[in-house]
Amino acid sequence: MAEVLSQGEIDALLSALSSGELEPEQLAKQEEHKVKKYDFRSPQKFSKDHIRTLELVHDNYSRIISSYLSAHLRTNVKVKIMSVQQITYEEFIHSIPNPTILTTFKMSPLSGSILFEANPEFVFKVLDILLGGSGIKDFKMKEFTDIDKNIIRNVNKGLISNLKLAWEDILDVTEPEIENLETNPALNQTLAPNEPVALITFSVDIVNSNSFINICIPYLSIEKILDKLVVQYWFKESDDTFAEDSREKIKDRLNIVDVEVKALLGKCSLTVEDFLRLNSGDIITLEKRINEPIEVLVGEQSHYYGKAGTIGKNKGIQILDIRDKDVENYG
Known part of the structure; x- marks a missing residue:
């Protein structure tokens, strides 16, 4: 944060500028530009x-x-995430120590291999x-020993399979x-030494003793799904799903609502005197011709053109056309 000048310092600075003792160019030169070093051998x-989302998942x-x-x-076991950091594979x-238990696994759609490292102290306590x-x-x-490896392989298989459950909120991954x-880390040559990786470290408390496990995710493994590791995208997906569910529920409730549909055969104008003289059997002449389409109303709004007829012993209306094409948008 820049240093805040006092009123006296501001007055002195303005006085020096106005008198010519200090040129504006000299003042600009006094400002130091802060330069952040960037190591091209360890690209960020x-x-x-991405780091924040990986932290939430793990x-x-x-x-x-x-x-x-x-x-x-x-027995009571407590596992806590300690850190998520970006380092190189080297x-x-x-x-990590040598020997250790370094398990390599795949999990689509993440490409390439992911590493799961179990600290020797953790392994020996579990064994x-x-x-x-x-x-x-x-x-x-x-x-x-070979027996140790077979036992811990089954334990690690269960630990690694639980990653599918942890990732399901943002990505549908396979088993x-x-x-x-591998027990010797130096023999694992799955990645180039300068390949950037995300290292997730966990502390494991077993019988009042702390040990560690690590998950190493190469950048190449998640390069294709980086857009889904943005927190805003994560919650946007949840909001979209919620909105779609709400929309379907509203539509289902609207579909059971009864609406009044009626056909307007035609109109005519009568005087009060003619109206009072109407008797059973009288014929009223309407404005429409018999071969002209009639209006079909939904509620009080005219939406369709129809044709009057019979369906068996019942009178009916055949829909010929939509009066307002925009009505289709509400279907």
Whole structure:
């Protein structure tokens, strides 16, 4: 924010300008232009709206997997989203430990592969609880056995499948399909080192101990659906759906309303004296010819042209044309 000058400073500045002591060009040169550095090796492709929407989606996901893990492990588990940030794939790979559990999966219409990383401390606690332990003891870093991998693969399969439920409000995604499980991050070469990714980090509280899981979404995976990651578009879709539902409900209610339809065969003018002399069997001459179309009224408004006739033993009107073509807009 620019510095606010006092009245005395403003007066002194105006005096210097009027006396010639200070030129306007010199005053302009004193203003410093702030330049923001941009690293072309790490392009910022995700906008603030994209990051905000990803945060909303995965905040909902954290609540879903909290319930899933609590039921699966039969102990209280709390999962909270910690951060959503844009980094390069190389930075992500260097930030996670070795060994770790790195699961690669696909989820259409998101293209390419998405990465799900489970921190070793999280994995060892889950394994200990599922194998009958309490999950309280400390764990030493070691290589994962084939049994460990098979057990955690099933756990991760359940965690990853819940992404479909978290994304359903903004995008209809298919059931995630696991492609590979790797313990050495350096061996995963699915993306170029400088490829921008969105890193979503969760903290997991199991038996009074914190651990972490990460979801790494490459920019290439969501490039085609970026327009749906704008919050305004998200709520606009909800509003449109709500408006369409309301419109259909109103139409259904209107369809059961009874309206009066009558045919105007013709008109004539009578004096009061002629009217008083009318008796049963008298004939009144109308303005219309017998072969001319008659007006059909809905309520008190004339909408159609028709032709009088009989339908079996009943009298009826055949609609010939619409008097006001704009009436079709209300159909």
